[in-house]
Amino acid sequence: MSQISVEVDGVTYSDMVEPRTLLVQYLRENLGKVGTVIGCDTSNCGSCTVLLDGRSVKSCSVLAVQADGHKVTTIEGLATDGQLHPVQKAFHNQHALQCGFCTPGMIMATCGLLGENPSPTEEEVREGLEGNLCRCTGYQNIVKAVLEAAPEVAQMSAGESPVEPATQPAGQRAHTTTGEAAAASVGGAS
Numbered sequence: 001m002s003q004i005s006v007e008v009d010g011v012t013y014s015d016m017v018e019p020r021t022l023l024v025q026y027l028r029e030n031l032g033k034v035g036t037v038i039g040c041d042t043s044n045c046g047s048c049t050v051l052l053d054g055r056s057v058k059s060c061s062v063l064a065v066q067a068d069g070h071k072v073t074t075i076e077g078l079a080t081d082g083q084l085h086p087v088q089k090a091f092h093n094q095h096a097l098q099c100g101f102c103t104p105g106m107i108m109a110t111c112g113l114l115g116e117n118p119s120p121t122e123e124e125v126r127e128g129l130e131g132n133l134c135r136c137t138g139y140q141n142i143v144k145a146v147l148e149a150a151p152e153v154a155q156m157s158a159g160e161s162p163v164e165p166a167t168q169p170a171g172q173r174a175h176t177t178t179g180e181a182a183a184a185s186v187g188g189a190s
């Protein structure tokens with residue numbers, strides 16, 4: 001077992017994990033962050049995408065120990081003070097989901113894309129999201145949503161990072177977790 005300390009959605013967690021534990025397993029099973037979903041477990045679908053130090057990664061292709069000392073943002077850390085992140089709002093406005101299974105990963109990949117390219121063309125959006133699959137094939141509205149969100153995210157970035165996690169009360173910032181306790185405290189979609 002290895003000791004790790006990871007900041008996830010603004011809260012620092014210290015845990016013992018097996019060296020083979022994937023980041024997505026750690027997020028879901030130890031922290032109860034079930035908004036990050038597993039679609040394939042083989043790095044193909046992108047549904048498990050999170051931000052690692054602001055860059056999008058497929059969390060089924062990262063070991064939990066590799067996140068030690070780093071900052072992870074999941075779909076559950078995007079909204080701030082009850083307000084949806086601009087990318088979440090744009091997905092809602094553009095009806096950019098059908099079953100919604102790919103949506104957490106699409107949104108996180110979009111945040112990563114807009115962090116690197118604040119004003120992408122439609123072509124660049126399609127290229128930027130090519131690692132994320134939508135089995136409902138709702139790509140057209142997803143692309144529209146990304147283009148809608150881009151200016152607001154850019155504006156937000158001018159003041160603060162659009163991928164910073166929601167602010168947590170000071171009392172919640174240092175946690176040592178067990179899977180059971182964390183799972184009981186989180187209400188994301190499974």
Ligand code: FES
Binds near residue numbers: 043
């Ligand atoms: S679950 Fe990670 S890419 Fe599919």
Ligand code: FES
Binds near residue numbers: 100102103134136
């Ligand atoms: S909305 Fe169903 S998989 Fe994308």
